[in-house]
Amino acid sequence: MTRATAILVCTAVLSCGTGCLHLDVPRDFLVVSSWTDAFEVPPAAHIAAVAADEAQLRVSSFRDDWDGNLDYWYQALEHDLVDRRGYTLLQRADRQDAKGLSGREMVFSVTHAGISKKYLVCVFDAGQRIRVVELTAAAEVFDRHLEAVQAAIATLR
């Protein structure tokens, strides 16, 4: 291993220290994908999990290219989902992650590909990154996962 490669790997590992995502995934879900792109600055990360009834849980970390704050992203997201995509907002709530960072949660109903679904999204502004937790499922099975996912959001770090 050349010195340059070693430095690169060390940098990647160090970067992962601030970019990795962790969420205590509810036991009904099976993690099907989990990765961290330590070479992106700041690092990007992603966790995807699926339940037996095909409810899908996803945690993402996006680079904030615009330096927006939580209120702004919350409004922008709601605007996009409601005004552009036709979602119906059902409820909203304030959340906190494992480090006490404030987040905003919204739950919507939407018909997608002819199927009535519900969708939860919770957004956190973590400085240079925007962290998003999502849950989607058919409307009839969504509620059975809701409480567990909301509890899991509190473990996000």
Add this chain to the structure above:
Amino acid sequence: MMLLLALAMLPGCASQVAAKRQRAPERAARFADGAAARPAAVLAAESVALADPDNEDATSDRSVVYEADYQILVPSAREAGARFLEHAKTLGGRLSSRSLSRVEVRVPAARFQALLEFLPGLGRVVAESVRATDVTDTVTDLRLRLQTARTSHTRLLSLLDKTSNVEEILAVEKEIRRLIGEIEQLEGQLKNLSEQVAYSRVAVAFRNLKNTTSGSPAARGPSRFWWINRVGVESFDD
């Protein structure tokens, strides 16, 4: 005749001490019940708040009117307007006017800067205008004119007590009525100005993001924020 001569000289001799009233006739009391008998209200109007938005502890003797006009691009004008108003109220402000896309509030001058610092958090500021108008000279002038008018009013009341000539009484009463009108007008101006100094005006016009695109089909396009296009039920299909 001497009384009428004195009446003509009144505006110029406001500093002279009025003769002590020996009696209190009803006609004098009738006019005294007008402007000069409301010291508390007048004092409140004259107590022009002196505030420096950059320094709450400033002991400046200047009277400054602060105003700001903003235009902000937001995802939802209605929600942003509500949040702006709510924050203004927490700073001690109050609503002046509101429409679908514009909200105008007045906040204590000491909180003016704090409210302006809050605005960028609502969205993208596309236009801003902040003005500070020094009205110290106007306030001083109004106070002097008010003081002079009150002194004249007091002196006329004294003169009214001393005469029994009907013609002179009518002339004095006419002048007293004019002075009361002037005093009330000056008090109103001073109160209005003190209000403007004490409470800064902040007006914000909110523009919806979707209104910045041309036509509704464009509004159905992807978000300008790429990460938003990667969330939602649709993105789980990818």
